[in-house]
Amino acid sequence: MYKIAVAGTGYVGLVAGVCFAEVGHQVTCVDIDEKKVELMKKGISPIYEADLEGLMQKNYAEGRLNYTTDYKTTYKEADTIFIGVGTPEQADGSANLTYIATVARQIAETIERNCLVVVKSTVPVGTNDKVEQFIKDFLVNDVKVEVASNPEFLAQGTAVYDTLHAARVIIGTESKWAEEMLMKIYEPFNLPIVSVSRRSAEMIKYASNDFLALKISYMNDIANLCELVGADIQDVARGMSYDERIGRKFLNAGIGYGGSCFPKDTKALEYLAKQNSYELRTVKAAVDVNKDQKTMLYKKASRRLITFNDLKVAVLGLTFKPGTDDLREAPSLENIPLLLKQGAKIYAYDPVGIDNFKKRFPEGKGGQGTIKYVDSIEEALKGANVCFIFTEWNEIKAITPKKYKKFMRTPLVYDGRNIYNIKEMREAGVEYYSIGRPCAKFYKAVSKVTVTNN
Numbered sequence: 001m002y003k004i005a006v007a008g009t010g011y012v013g014l015v016a017g018v019c020f021a022e023v024g025h026q027v028t029c030v031d032i033d034e035k036k037v038e039l040m041k042k043g044i045s046p047i048y049e050a051d052l053e054g055l056m057q058k059n060y061a062e063g064r065l066n067y068t069t070d071y072k073t074t075y076k077e078a079d080t081i082f083i084g085v086g087t088p089e090q091a092d093g094s095a096n097l098t099y100i101a102t103v104a105r106q107i108a109e110t111i112e113r114n115c116l117v118v119v120k121s122t123v124p125v126g127t128n129d130k131v132e133q134f135i136k137d138f139l140v141n142d143v144k145v146e147v148a149s150n151p152e153f154l155a156q157g158t159a160v161y162d163t164l165h166a167a168r169v170i171i172g173t174e175s176k177w178a179e180e181m182l183m184k185i186y187e188p189f190n191l192p193i194v195s196v197s198r199r200s201a202e203m204i205k206y207a208s209n210d211f212l213a214l215k216i217s218y219m220n221d222i223a224n225l226c227e228l229v230g231a232d233i234q235d236v237a238r239g240m241s242y243d244e245r246i247g248r249k250f251l252n253a254g255i256g257y258g259g260s261c262f263p264k265d266t267k268a269l270e271y272l273a274k275q276n277s278y279e280l281r282t283v284k285a286a287v288d289v290n291k292d293q294k295t296m297l298y299k300k301a302s303r304r305l306i307t308f309n310d311l312k313v314a315v316l317g318l319t320f321k322p323g324t325d326d327l328r329e330a331p332s333l334e335n336i337p338l339l340l341k342q343g344a345k346i347y348a349y350d351p352v353g354i355d356n357f358k359k360r361f362p363e364g365k366g367g368q369g370t371i372k373y374v375d376s377i378e379e380a381l382k383g384a385n386v387c388f389i390f391t392e393w394n395e396i397k398a399i400t401p402k403k404y405k406k407f408m409r410t411p412l413v414y415d416g417r418n419i420y421n422i423k424e425m426r427e428a429g430v431e432y433y434s435i436g437r438p439c440a441k442f443y444k445a446v447s448k449v450t451v452t453n454n
């Protein structure tokens with residue numbers, strides 16, 4: 001078992017630290033925020049993530065996991081230091097490496113024994129070479145230090161599960177010593193390990209994320225065409241999914257991908273290509289499609305309604321996906337300002353995202369409209385003129401078509417996640433628009449149902 005230090009307690013660092021402790025390593029998580037460290041010692045997770053607090057409490061109680069702001073003592077004693085700090089996107093699309101550099105320098109100035117530094121954060125190809133050089137430049141003691149790449153593939157909401165049951169572990173090393181050490185660290189996980197060079201490991205992370213983003217944008221592109229030609233994207237996806245070369249997953253059309261990875265990593269790879277005088281046309285296309293997709297529903301609704309001014313608009317779901325309170329690049333962030341600008345009276349519901357959303361859009365007046373946050377879906381729907389669904393939370397999926405008809409003033413629903421069966425919505429008397437599927441239109445006046453391609 002190894003003595004592992006983890007720098008950074010965000011999604012990547014904290015989850016990795018907890019999982020390393022869970023398989024038996026001795027782990028200390030380092031963060032600069034005292035308050036956060038105190039909370040974590042009490043078993044409170046700074047991030048909303050299923051299963052995390054339980055494992056934090058268990059491993060802390062059993063003495064395998066600790067938290068500290070004292071990086072000096074921690075790095076000095078560690079066999080391995082994993083870096084899991086953020087690499088946020090900068091205005092030009094490149095990754096900000098300031099936090100990585102800070103940790104690298106701290107490591108160089110404190111380590112007193114041979115140490116493997118493992119970068120888990122997503123970094124542009126070639127960064128690990130630079131980190132190694134940087135550490136060597138600032139190294140105070142005469143010890144052996146090497147940098148390895150070990151990119152992270154967890155998805156928010158299922159982070160612990162994804163780490164303990166990862167499809168693969170990628171390790172990028174430049175020496176047998178580093179490779180063997182990482183292999184041993186991951187041995188107790190009993191997962192397939194792919195050992196490659198450092199640069200290839202860095203690229204695998206971007207190539208994987210961008211491929212998934214591309215897959216989603218491709219389905220969204222096809223979905224938009226389906227609407228025009230009268231096909232149904234869900235049937236199309238189902239038909240495609242039987243081909244193992246295509247696969248079943250990530251074929252869901254919707255209002256575009258969000259989150260902390262796909263938007264950032266697509267732009268970062270495009271930037272890297274540009275720096276090397278290459279244009280990555282496929283990734284560029286994925287980014288372009290995604291940009292338009294985010295406001296697709298708003299545009300559809302704008303064509304249907306004369307104005308949003310003074311209309312009660314129910315918004316169901318604010319986070320970029322279910323299972324997280326993260327709002328990064330969430331479609332709600334693009335659509336709500338448009339609705340407010342048009343004078344909408346928004347009633348927004350989300351099971352966990354409201355507190356974060358309030359920080360961006362405080363309750364009350366906004367633009368020409370207003371926003372109010374409600375605790376129940378019914379409250380949002382009651383008397384509403386139109387409803388937008390932005391996140392497929394289970395609570396939202398559980399609302400039956402009949403309830404929209406019952407609670408809303410006009411049962412007009414724009415669903416960005418294709419939650420409902422069109423026939424059931426139509427039978428319940430809901431005018432229902434989704435992505436890449438026919439619209440279920442209910443004409444009250446003639447009390448008959450027509451299906452159009454809107």
Ligand code: UDX
Pocket residue numbers: 152153154155156157209212216249250251252253254255256257258259260261262320321
């Ligand atoms: C993603 C990757 O899955 C993960 O491997 C990587 O480490 C980080 O980025 P995450 O951003 O947490 O994880 O969520 P994910 O479930 O992949 O969804 C990303 C976005 O794509 C969400 O906005 C989701 O709604 C959207 N999506 C996903 C679709 O629109 N359609 C799909 O079929 C799948």
